[in-house]
Amino acid sequence: MAPNRGRPKNLYQFHYGCQLFPTETRTQKQLRLALQARTQAETGPTLRRNLNRSNRSVKAAEEPTPSHPQTGTEQHDVLGFNEGPSLWEDTEEILNEEDEVSRARLRSLHQEMIEQQRHRNWKDVMACLFPAYLHFKKLTSNWTVPNPFLNLSSEVCACPVEAYKERDVDLIDLMVAAIDVYQSLKSKERKLTQEVTSTDQQDVLAQQSCPACFGVSIPNNDSTEPASEPADNHQVFICLDGNFQHRHHERASKNYIGIENQTLFVPSQDIESSNSEIREAELAKRVTKKAKDRCAEQHKAADDRRNASTWKGCDDTGLFGCCCRHDSVIAFCNIHKTGEGRGLPMSIIKRLLNSINPNVQVGVLYDIGCTLGKFFKARGLLTNHLLRLKFATAVFHSYVHDWPCQLQFNPRYNNGWGLTDGEGLERLWSYLLPLVSPLRYATRNHRISAINHRSLFHNTLGIENIVLTLKRKFIHALKTKKESEGIVHQFLQDQNPHERGQKYTVEFFRAQWQKQRKFEIEISQTNREKKAEQAQFYKRGEALKSLVETLMDSLAASPQSDPAQSLSLIQQMQELQKLQDEEAAKLGSLFVVEPGAERD
Numbered sequence: 001m002a003p004n005r006g007r008p009k010n011l012y013q014f015h016y017g018c019q020l021f022p023t024e025t026r027t028q029k030q031l032r033l034a035l036q037a038r039t040q041a042e043t044g045p046t047l048r049r050n051l052n053r054s055n056r057s058v059k060a061a062e063e064p065t066p067s068h069p070q071t072g073t074e075q076h077d078v079l080g081f082n083e084g085p086s087l088w089e090d091t092e093e094i095l096n097e098e099d100e101v102s103r104a105r106l107r108s109l110h111q112e113m114i115e116q117q118r119h120r121n122w123k124d125v126m127a128c129l130f131p132a133y134l135h136f137k138k139l140t141s142n143w144t145v146p147n148p149f150l151n152l153s154s155e156v157c158a159c160p161v162e163a164y165k166e167r168d169v170d171l172i173d174l175m176v177a178a179i180d181v182y183q184s185l186k187s188k189e190r191k192l193t194q195e196v197t198s199t200d201q202q203d204v205l206a207q208q209s210c211p212a213c214f215g216v217s218i219p220n221n222d223s224t225e226p227a228s229e230p231a232d233n234h235q236v237f238i239c240l241d242g243n244f245q246h247r248h249h250e251r252a253s254k255n256y257i258g259i260e261n262q263t264l265f266v267p268s269q270d271i272e273s274s275n276s277e278i279r280e281a282e283l284a285k286r287v288t289k290k291a292k293d294r295c296a297e298q299h300k301a302a303d304d305r306r307n308a309s310t311w312k313g314c315d316d317t318g319l320f321g322c323c324c325r326h327d328s329v330i331a332f333c334n335i336h337k338t339g340e341g342r343g344l345p346m347s348i349i350k351r352l353l354n355s356i357n358p359n360v361q362v363g364v365l366y367d368i369g370c371t372l373g374k375f376f377k378a379r380g381l382l383t384n385h386l387l388r389l390k391f392a393t394a395v396f397h398s399y400v401h402d403w404p405c406q407l408q409f410n411p412r413y414n415n416g417w418g419l420t421d422g423e424g425l426e427r428l429w430s431y432l433l434p435l436v437s438p439l440r441y442a443t444r445n446h447r448i449s450a451i452n453h454r455s456l457f458h459n460t461l462g463i464e465n466i467v468l469t470l471k472r473k474f475i476h477a478l479k480t481k482k483e484s485e486g487i488v489h490q491f492l493q494d495q496n497p498h499e500r501g502q503k504y505t506v507e508f509f510r511a512q513w514q515k516q517r518k519f520e521i522e523i524s525q526t527n528r529e530k531k532a533e534q535a536q537f538y539k540r541g542e543a544l545k546s547l548v549e550t551l552m553d554s555l556a557a558s559p560q561s562d563p564a565q566s567l568s569l570i571q572q573m574q575e576l577q578k579l580q581d582e583e584a585a586k587l588g589s590l591f592v593v594e595p596g597a598e599r600d
Contacts, residue, residue: 027124108254115256122177126184132156133185180446183453187263190456201355208263209459210328212466213237214356235361237325237417238352239394240369241425242340244318245436246451247311253443260445262452265332266347274350275343281379295368295401311337316444319451320344322352326469327424328462329455334448342375346382353385361388365422367397370409394422402528404520419477431458537583544576 135155140148190208198204205214213236261267281287311317320333320340331351333344345366352362366372373391376382382389391409393401398410411417432454439447462469488506496502551569 026121111254112256119257122181122184126181126188129181130185130188134189180449183449186453190263200357202357202360205330205355208456209330210324210326210466211463212326212470213324213328216357235363235416236356237363237365237420237422238330239323239325239422239424240320240345240348240364240366241394241429242318242320242335242344243425243429244311244335245429246316246319246432246447247314247440248316248442248444248447249440250313250315252441255444257443257445259334259448262448264329264452264455265334265448266351268334268336270351271333271343271347274347275341277381278343278346278379281381285379287378295370295405316447320348321425321428322348323424323428325420325424326462326466327427328459329428332451332455342372345372346376349382349385349389353382353388358388361390363417363420364389364391365394365411365420366391367394369393370401370405390416392417392422396421396423396426404523404528407517407520419473419480428455428458533583537580540576540580540583544573544580547573547576 136152137143139152139155143149194204194207198207202214202216206216259268314337316334316336317338318335318340320335322330322332322345324330331348333347335344345364349362349364356362364372369391370393373386373389376386392411392414393405393409395411398406398412401409407413411420411422432451435450435454439450442450488509491504491509492506494504496504496508499508547569551566551573554566554569
């Protein structure tokens with residue numbers, strides 16, 4: 001019996017909510033019903049004969065009973081059917097707090113089972129839906145014929161017309177999962193194509209991400225020489241960066257279905273494995289997390305403590321991505337309740353190195369690429385691959401680093417990087433910007449699948465336009481080279497004051513550049529900090545002189561000047577003088593003024 005809607009919360013609703021529904025897929029249900037029908041067909045006649053024989057025996061033994069049996073009033077009283085107060089009257093039974101919590105958990109369990117059952121049903125249907133999708137796609141030329149939506153069910157169904165059954169279906173029930181089903185069909189189609197046409201993982205990357213970076217060399221078909229394939233030892237440049245706008249609110253979804261692996265996303269198990277490997281290496285090498293340099297300290301995104309307030313209330317706190325020099329997406333890492341840890345780039349680099357040929361060299365551009373290589377070397381990580389890796393900072397982010405760091409890791413100041421800027425992910429984040437707001441309140445699976453689907457479409461557009469992209473980059477490189485040669489040619493026309501009677505030469509400029517690099521790089525960090533303190537000391541002294549001159553000018557111009565302003569200037573001078581004395585004591589005797597001596 002269904003519950004009375006007008007009745008308040010009671011124990012009946014509690015027990016009614018405890019009933020669990022059977023969980024079986026449609027195929028399992030069809031098999032069960034088929035077995036029942038076959039069993040009934042085999043045993044039905046025998047059971048009916050036995051049942052008819054037993055019914056005749058019972059009827060013969062039965063005695064006639066009056067149509068209106070006499071019942072006593074005592075039984076009425078016991079059952080509560082007398083005219084007095086009814087014993088069957090409904091009474092309100094209010095649930096206590098513990099029962100309410102239990103019922104809420106049961107409802108959550110029911111919803112989880114419903115979602116999981118629906119997910120299993122879709123997987124069961126997909127086995128038949130995918131071949132039909134490919135067949136109809138071929139018949140309709142990818143639905144481009146004049147009448148692509150005609151009823152072509154006869155192509156996949158051989159049932160006679162009289163066996164057709166029609167039923168009313170609410171369209172919203174189908175449209176709710178339409179996008180998910182379409183993405184699943186496209187993913188299966190893409191995977192099938194890659195399995196048939198690819199010989200290794202690098203071929204998959206060439207089809208999925210960028211053929212210009214991961215396409216293999218063309219075999220030598222010259223008839224005069226034996227056919228051979230040259231060694232694939234070209235260089236690949238990748239960019240790494242994190243984004244914390246793509247967050248997901250923890251209470252936005254119940255997440256009854258576990259996270260499903262997507263094509264471009266590194267599985268969470270691989271990220272956890274990298275983090276565990278880093279921790280074990282730090283324990284073995286006795287490396288502490290406090291050992292950070294200035295570049296890592298300035299990288300705010302890598303510090304969990306600074307960003308804890310940013311992702312408060314979020315389970316997925318951002319994305320960490322990797323793209324090639326042509327801005328095609330290679331891989332993503334889903335950041336879960338942490339900052340931009342080193343396990344994220346390590347997971348992506350390991351995945352890439354395992355997917356490409358062992359002779360391919362890899363250049364890594366990262367916001368703190370200067371410390372990433374040192375991080376791996378200090379902990380003995382990726383030791384088998386470090387020789388084929390080189391690191392640099394992204395061009396835009398490199399200007400935050402110290403000058404010696406820029407000299408070593410800025411791609412504009414080092415050979416072998418060309419005009420690669422390492423900012424491809426910044427352009428990708430701009431492309432994915434429309435997904436930020438809606439995906440914060442979607443389910444975790446919908447968030448990841450939507451980002452994966454849009455990124456794959458971005459790669460498809462990049463592959464279609466790869467020739468135009470290479471042409472544009474080549475023209476830009478030639479233009480930059482021509483402008484640079486013109487500037488150098490102008491310098492070569494000037495007289496060199498360091499060599500009498502000689503003009504500037506290219507060799508002179510190269511030698512000066514190497515000397516400057518060597519001088520700046522070899523200066524220790526301690527000397528650099530001490531020089532910075534000395535520079536600050538002189539700046540403070542100049543500020544103190546300026547305040548004294550301002551005070552003297554104001555007193556000379558107007559003896560009746562505002563005393564409050566004069567007191568403020570005197571107070572500032574006293575504070576600066578105090579800082580000067582403290583700094584002079586730290587810098588040494590050359591900066592300390594002895595008692596009785598005059599200050600300059």
